[in-house]
Amino acid sequence: MNIHVEVRDVEANPLDPSEALSFVEAPGHGAGALFLGAVRNRNQGRDVKGVSYDVFAPLAEQSFAEICAEAQDKWGPDLRLFVVHGKGRLEVGGLSIVIAAGSPHRDEAFRACRYVIEEIKNRSPVWKQEHYTDGDSEWVQGHALCQHGDQSHKHEHAHG
Amino acid sequence: MQDITIQLFGAFRPLGSTMALQVPKGASVHDVRAAFADTLPEDLHDLLEVSRFADERAVLAENAIVSENSTLAVLPPVSGG
Secondary structure: OOEEEEEEEOOOOOOOHHHHHHHHOOOOOOEEEEEEEEOOOEEOOEEEEEEEEEEOHHHHHHHHHHHHHHHHHHHOOOOEEEEEEEEEEEEOOOEEEEEEEEEOOHHHHHHHHHHHHHHHHHHOOEEEEEEEOOOOEEEOOOEOOOOOOOOOOOOOOOOO | OEEEEEEEOHHHHHHOOEEEEEEOOOOEHHHHHHHHHHHOOHHHHHHHHOOEEEOOOOEOOOOOEOOOOOEEEEEOOEOOO
16 A cells, blocks of 8 residues: 555654655655644734644545545555644644655655645544633634535635 | 534633524524524624634535534634734
């Protein structure tokens, strides 16, 4: 299997970039690209101390697998992909998502890594609740999901 | 009537992790949406309008028929990554 997708409880098991890079290595692969998403200390003018991630895990993993399969359709069956998304509470600097792509040449690896993160942001059932230094918490406004059979690989999204 | 369960996520979480609903046999996702709306406080109605219903495999069309004892998830706009 050249695709690994997972939702993980980050409070018990923090995400590990080296695990992602090891998975996408192969003798014929001259390139590996890595994307890390981390909790930022400021969002829309407010000081953030942490973020809680809520995930509908079965559908999220299904969407990651579909997105990875689309990437292989675009950039070839040799592409190896690793996606793990965190669930639970993270403090500033904590890793919420790790994506790695391995391929024979760099162009496919960079493009696939970018494609996977952008599609996850638009399509996967994950929600962020920001916790602010003033003690307040809010769910982040997100991207409305498309109807079944009308996913983003069949039309262009205006949002980004 | 039939019993179904709605799993709640994101900004619906303050209501709990699940909600039991009764809908007529042969109800569509659209009917489930209306029954769920009746239980919601006023300030969550706008969020429901931009939310979708799903099972564990896919986001469902509004005219999909809901089977007996099924569990659906209500998915507000997403903010992963």
